[in-house]
Amino acid sequence: MRKFVMLLITISLLTLALAACGGGGGGGGDQPPVQAGAPAAAAGDVANGAKLFKSTCIACHGEGGVGVQGLGKNMTTSEFIAGLSDAELIDFIKKGRDPSDPLNTTGVAMPPKGGNPALTDENLVDIVAYVRTLHK
Numbered sequence: 001m002r003k004f005v006m007l008l009i010t011i012s013l014l015t016l017a018l019a020a021c022g023g024g025g026g027g028g029g030d031q032p033p034v035q036a037g038a039p040a041a042a043a044g045d046v047a048n049g050a051k052l053f054k055s056t057c058i059a060c061h062g063e064g065g066v067g068v069q070g071l072g073k074n075m076t077t078s079e080f081i082a083g084l085s086d087a088e089l090i091d092f093i094k095k096g097r098d099p100s101d102p103l104n105t106t107g108v109a110m111p112p113k114g115g116n117p118a119l120t121d122e123n124l125v126d127i128v129a130y131v132r133t134l135h136k
């Protein structure tokens with residue numbers, strides 16, 4: 001009888017352990033998509049950002065953001081970019097930096113939204129996510 005009770009206890013413990021594992025595993029299975037979804041929504045889609053960069057920014061900032069002499073600045077070593085939050089960087093891209101701006105360093109205009117007014121806020125979030133990957 002005692003053995004039987006022990007067996008019952010063992011079985012229920014095993015069942016509990018399995019349930020915990022199953023629950024944990026299930027939760028773990030659910031979590032990555034949720035976690036991947038939240039930062040992606042907040043931080044932007046790098047692949048789409050790369051696409052938009054290639055259609056709007058690359059003409060002046062070059063392949064991989066290395067800059068083009070006499071046009072856009074090098075983004076891979078930019079302290080300015082590194083020092084801004086994503087929101088500040090989006091603000092900057094929206095305004096651009098006219099040569100009349102005392103902060104302009106080249107005498108060449110960085111046009112608002114890179115000269116592409118069709119870019120939405122969401123597009124800019126994606127572009128910023130891509131620009132972050134360029135920094136060395």
Ligand code: HEC
Binds near residue numbers: 072131
């Ligand atoms: C017509 C050319 C041109 C296009 C297109 C362009 N830029 Fe620029 N960008 C510039 C120039 C020129 C500067 C440097 C301005 C200065 O002298 O301070 C600059 C500067 C910047 C800076 C600041 C870099 C630093 O270190 O100060 C960022 C960030 C930037 N551009 C982002 C973008 C993004 C993102 C796009 C695409 C949406 C884009 N630019 C499209 C010309 C351009």
